[in-house]
Ligand SMILES: Cc1cc2nc3c(=O)[nH]c(=O)nc-3n(C[C@H](O)[C@H](O)[C@H](O)COP(=O)(O)OP(=O)(O)OC[C@H]3O[C@@H](n4cnc5c(N)ncnc54)[C@H](O)[C@@H]3O)c2cc1C
């Protein structure tokens with residue numbers, strides 16, 4: 001691990017000032033991802049700006065019926081918050097499907113948005129990786145790519161190729177719920193729709209998201225509609241717990257009788273960002289909520305999917321997972337999180 005300075009600002013403005021003055025510094029929340037990356041010499045911040053004294057831990061109701069999740073509220077406090085459990089059980093269920101109780105007690109909502117890919121070659125500094133070292137190549141393309149992306153990949157130019165996935169569970173539910181990320185920086189405050197927060201690799205796989213230099217995430221806003229009646233997070237992985245998703249599906253439905261009036265579906269484990277396609281969701285509106293109508297939705301969501309050998313199984317797996325997740329969302333076979 002490289003030497004680094006440490007500071008602990010007590011206001012958002014001073015945290016931003018510190019980052020603007022020292023761009024090679026990094027904020028630290030729970031440290032559950034950043035410290036691992038520092039130990040592996042992948043992240044080498046000149047300073048850790050510990051943001052845990054900032055007043056960003058609250059979860060509060062919004063006048064429009066939504067909920068604001070502080071960036072420093074832990075994943076555990078968020079998942080077990082009574083309002084989240086009651087009005088956004090999809091989010092609660094999704095957070096509890098990730099990591100372990102100990103990690104969720106430390107991990108913050110802000111930090112969860114920024115967790116980096118679990119691509120083996122990103123972590124192995126002896127291997128080429130365009131995300132870790134732009135222009136060096138991609139070890140995964142012709143390597144062991146079982147956990148890698150099948151949608152939205154960048155593979156035409158060896159110097160910019162990246163087929164990594166975003167590993168977060170929580171972000172998949174946030175995408176389905178159309179959450180909004182609140183950001184502050186040297187130019188003031190702004191909001192970013194969840195759909196625009198993470199990015200596809202394109203020609204610059206080194207960038208995971210659209211945050212600008214000097215900016216900090218202060219909160220995540222949930223819209224009023226939490227799809228609390230018919231929801232499901234289906235996470236398929238190699239172990240039943242403490243493992244990242246190979247494929248995951250966050251689904252929310254609104255029904256009149258058995259007819260779908262509104263649908264949201266986001267996929268995890270398949271792309272560089274949570275994967276959503278509104279055209280696929282619209283296919284369901286006005287249709288009966290039955291498996292026969294879910295299959296075309298799955299086909300639409302996976303349109304253009306491409307496997308790289310070891311991960312090709314994910315294409316069919318994702319289609320089946322979508323049908324199952326929606327079927328379970330209708331019948332509510334999963335227990336509401338306790
Ligand atoms: C063994 C293990 C298993 C895991 N399994 C899962 C899993 O199954 N599913 C899952 O979703 N996750 C999993 N995780 C990842 C875990 O959820 C993340 O590490 C955690 O959410 C990161 O939050 P943190 O507060 O600890 O972030 P930190 O490590 O403190 O920070 C991560 C990054 O975010 C930046 N950052 C933090 N807060 C802010 C902010 N407010 N504004 C701007 N930048 C900020 C930091 O600068 C840093 O770059 C696992 C982690 C481990 C170690």
Ligand code: SF4
Nearest residue numbers: 119121129130138163
């Ligand atoms: S898939 Fe992306 S993160 Fe993984 S080795 Fe290739 S460039 Fe690096």
